[in-house]
Amino acid sequence: EVQLVESGGGLMQPGGSLRLSCAASGFTFSTYGMSWVRQAPGKGLECVSTISDSGTTTPYADSVKGRYTISRDNSRNTVYLQLNSLTAEDTAIYYCARARVAGTGSYYMDVWGKGTTVTVSS
């Protein structure tokens, strides 16, 4: 069974840092891109970053550029998202998703984890 399990969320102080993890199973992890998509309370979906199978990263959200870093460890079948300089606007559910590359070079997401919640508050 294809599965993605996120972890690492929690309650954080403004200005803090956090690393989210997503453990993948049931497919050949090293051959797929992976994305992190977030959803603020009561809001829509926002893709924050994608990493290709070969490790090329693409940040999508201007609000996180320079603060978030996506990475992957194919030996552990795990993708990470490092979040720095957190603000209240980073409060969201963070979903890990398997990213399918299209001929355009961009991605859509065909498998999603259940998400991990990040709350930033003093």
Next chain:
Amino acid sequence: EIVLTQSPGTLSLSPGERATLSCRASQSVGSSSLAWYQQKPGQAPRLLISGASSRATGIPDRFSGSGSGTDFTLTISRLEPEDFAVYYCQQYGSSLTFGGGTKVEIK
């Protein structure tokens, strides 16, 4: 950046009725690179459609996608109780952006 506008914001229908959801792009989406997702309360999104019209594995055939260029449509031919949810479109023709969503609620 391609901006996706979904309409209506909320669609109130009864089980058995037909649902028609619209997703309009601010510029042409290359290669019909548009996906649709369903999200139920408290759950992660689920891929329904990619390539504007290709159903994902396990998606019932009452869901269909159509369109090209700047205008795309998701149609649910006959609403089942489990179809009441929020639906998002996403373009991947140029970078990646999501629409704001359409909520399909029980009338």
